[in-house]
Amino acid sequence: MGSGNGKTKKKPYGKLLIAGILSVALYVLLLTKQGMINDYFSRGGFYAFLPIIAAFLFSIVHGSFTGNFWTALGIEAAKKHKGVK
Amino acid sequence: MHDIVREAANFINLDSATMIYLFLVGFVGGLVSGFIGSGGAFVLTPAMMSLGVPGLVAVASNMCHKFPKALIGALKRAKYGQVDVKMGVVLGISAEAGVLYGAHIQEVIKKAFGDAGSNLYVSVAFVIILSVVGGFVLRDAFNTYRSGSTHEEEKTTKLAKWVQSVNIPGTMVYFKCLNARISVLFTIPLGFATGMLAATIAVGGFIGVPSMIYVMGAPSLMASATELVIAFVMGVGGSFKYAMHGLVDIRLAMIILAGSLFGIQLGAIGTTYVKPFVIKLVMGVIMAIVLFSRGLMVPVYLSQLGLIHKLSTTTVGMLKSSSFAIMAFALIVGAFIVLRAMWQGRRAERELTAREEALSIQ
Numbered sequence: 001m002g003s004g005n006g007k008t009k010k011k012p013y014g015k016l017l018i019a020g021i022l023s024v025a026l027y028v029l030l031l032t033k034q035g036m037i038n039d040y041f042s043r044g045g046f047y048a049f050l051p052i053i054a055a056f057l058f059s060i061v062h063g064s065f066t067g068n069f070w071t072a073l074g075i076e077a078a079k080k081h082k083g084v085k
Numbered sequence: 086m087h088d089i090v091r092e093a094a095n096f097i098n099l100d101s102a103t104m105i106y107l108f109l110v111g112f113v114g115g116l117v118s119g120f121i122g123s124g125g126a127f128v129l130t131p132a133m134m135s136l137g138v139p140g141l142v143a144v145a146s147n148m149c150h151k152f153p154k155a156l157i158g159a160l161k162r163a164k165y166g167q168v169d170v171k172m173g174v175v176l177g178i179s180a181e182a183g184v185l186y187g188a189h190i191q192e193v194i195k196k197a198f199g200d201a202g203s204n205l206y207v208s209v210a211f212v213i214i215l216s217v218v219g220g221f222v223l224r225d226a227f228n229t230y231r232s233g234s235t236h237e238e239e240k241t242t243k244l245a246k247w248v249q250s251v252n253i254p255g256t257m258v259y260f261k262c263l264n265a266r267i268s269v270l271f272t273i274p275l276g277f278a279t280g281m282l283a284a285t286i287a288v289g290g291f292i293g294v295p296s297m298i299y300v301m302g303a304p305s306l307m308a309s310a311t312e313l314v315i316a317f318v319m320g321v322g323g324s325f326k327y328a329m330h331g332l333v334d335i336r337l338a339m340i341i342l343a344g345s346l347f348g349i350q351l352g353a354i355g356t357t358y359v360k361p362f363v364i365k366l367v368m369g370v371i372m373a374i375v376l377f378s379r380g381l382m383v384p385v386y387l388s389q390l391g392l393i394h395k396l397s398t399t400t401v402g403m404l405k406s407s408s409f410a411i412m413a414f415a416l417i418v419g420a421f422i423v424l425r426a427m428w429q430g431r432r433a434e435r436e437l438t439a440r441e442e443a444l445s446i447q
Contacts, residue, residue, distance in 0.1 A: 027343065031099075034336055038096055041328075041335045048328035051149055051335045052321065058339050059153030059346065066346040067161065070354060077165055077357040078434055 012068045019065035026061055096334045097137050107132070107337065108344035111150070115345030117419045119158045119352020121368045122312030123290020125345070126151060127375060128416045130287055131409055133337060142334050145327030147287070149338040152320025154345045155313045161353040162310035169262035169307055172297070173314020175269065176276035180289060180315055181322045183280020191284065201389035208386060210285045211379035218295050219372025225299075226365035235360045238304075245302030262297070262307040275300060276315070283319055290316065291372060298365075305361040309368075310353075355423050358430025367422050374415035381408045 030037060041050045070076070097103075110132050114125020126147055133143035162168050195203040229235055241249075249265045256268040275296040283289030290312045297308035327333055356364070381404050388396040396404075 027339070030336060030339055034099070037335060041333065042096070042331035044329050044331035047331075048325055051328045051333040051338070052325055054335055055149055055153040055324070055338065055342070056156075058342055059157050062343060062346050063153075063157035063160075063350075066350050067157075069347065070350050075351065075354060077354050078430060 011072045011074075013072060016065065016068040016072050019061060019068055023058075023062045023065045026058055096142070096336075099336055099340075103136055104340050106136075107340045111341035111344030112348040113416050113420045114341075115154055115158075115348025116352045116355075116423055117348075117367070117371070117416060118154065118313070118316075118345070119161070119349035120309065120355050120423045121290065121364055121371075121419070122158075122294050122309035123288050123316060124368075124371055124419065125416065126287040128412050129341060131412065135409070138334070138337065141327070141332050142337075144287070145324070145332035146334045146337040147341070148320055148327060149324040149333045149335070150341040150345060152317050152324055153342055154349050155316035155320060157346055158349040158353055159310065159313035159317060161350055162313065162356065165310075165353070165357055167306050167310035167356065168314060169260055169303070169311045170314060171258070172260045172262050172272075172303070173311045174318060175258065175272050176279060176293065176297075176311075177315040177318025179273045179276030180280030180283065180293070180319045183277035183282075183289075184284045184319055184323055185280075186277070187281035187284025190281075198390065201386045205383070205386035205390060207285055208379045208382050210282070212376055212383065214282065214286070214291060215372045215376035215379070218291060219369055219376055221299070222295055222365050223369030223373055226362050226369050229362040229365070235362050239298075239361055241302040242299050244300055245298075248300060249302055260301075260303075262303040262311060263301055265302070267301060271301065279315060280319060283323075289319065291368075294368060305364040306356055309356070309364050351427075352423060355427040355430075358434070359426040363422070363426045367419050370422065371415045371419045374418060375412055378408045378411035378415065381411070 040047060041054070110129055111125075114129055117124040129147045129150075130140075130143045133146065134140055138146070159168055159173070163170070191203060191206070194206050198205075248271050249263065249267055251268060251271075253268040253270055256270050257266040258269055258272075259266045275292075279289040279293035279296070282292045290309075293312045293315055294305075294308045297303040297311060298305055303311070324333060384393065385396065385401050385404050387393045388401075
């Protein structure tokens with residue numbers, strides 16, 4: 001799957017597992033405590049930082065999970081043409 | 086006090102069907118965004134509103150999922166060398182100003198002509214911009230395909246050559262994606278227009294990407310990747326502004342993000358398998374279909390404003406649901422082209438690798 005060159009790249013199962021557990025934990029927390037979270041996050045003013053920080057946190061954790069997810073499935077960028085100079 | 090804000094925000098109850106629906110719409114939106122740099126928002130906002138989310142909360146929550154999505158997409162595409170961070174930040178800052186001005190115009194129109202007037206303005210902006218820019222992008226993609234020059238490097242337009250040739254001392258900046266210096270006096274209005282469009286129709290990329298390609302002379306792949314930086318810069322500022330008023334429903338934003346981060350990674354990977362004209366093709370096709378969808382709504386708003394005969398409730402209902410269905414169809418068609426192009430690209434690469442290996446064994 002694009003790994004050619006005789007070498008088979010190691011699949012990032014460990015990273016996938018860790019990021020997956022953290023990501024699920026974040027979503028479980030968000031949904032089980034939604035009443036309290038919405039209460040604080042919708043207060044406006046200084047509390048506006050809360051949704052922004054949460055968005056960054058979720059994007060890093062869940063982004064790492066989804067990135068490793070496709071890599072583990074063997075779906076990676078083309079090796080032959082990087083397209084752009 | 087916060088109860089009042091909470092009440093105003095009127096956050097909906099989430100059941101599992103709603104969450105799956107948002108996750109899937111997020112995935113398809115993310116896939117298209119990862120590929121063409123924008124898109125998805127025009128379906129996500131009405132999709133949330135169809136669940137009973139108030140308009141402003143839908144816009145705010147959409148924006149709060151957009152900037153982290155754009156961040157991950159930009160990081161991924163930067164790995165492939167497709168992102169010009171400087172161009173993204175320069176355009177993003179002027180786009181931020183465009184967003185503020187665009188929102189101000191919306192408020193003025195809403196005060197003067199009410200909701201129908203504001204909706205008519207949005208639809209007319211959609212129709213004019215999508216027909217002009219979308220038509221141009223689509224024609225260019227088809228011409229490239231028909232001429233059989235899909236393998237060749239993209240040609241810089243005459244306009245872009247002229248823009249790159251203008252030297253205004255004290256304003257010249259070098260941009261990697263152009264491999265040339267251009268005056269910021271060109272980038273500022275283009276960024277501003279991108280922001281204004283983002284504030285009006287939620288998809289600034291329909292101006293941002295074509296302007297980077299045709300006006301400044303950036304390759305399609307770099308333009309669509311750099312648009313993600315612009316979306317990030319605009320999105321952080323916009324989300325903060327809405328969050329200051331307590332309008333972001335973080336649950337909605339993060340559930341859409343859950344799906345869209347799967348999509349954006351896949352869309353970004355997809356760009357490494359396709360020829361540059363496919364980016365233009367996907368963008369042009371989506372713009373053309375969305376144009377048709379918004380065009381259907383123009384008579385509804387004209388009738389609400391009393392400018393044409395009053396339409397029956399059934400007709401209005403039919404036009405509204407057809408418009409939404411066509412808009413969703415636009416996104417699905419875009420996602421289909423991306424996945425198909427990626428599938429073909431991967432198959433071609435596998436065959437090439439197999440042939441190379443066979444040759445090396447001999």
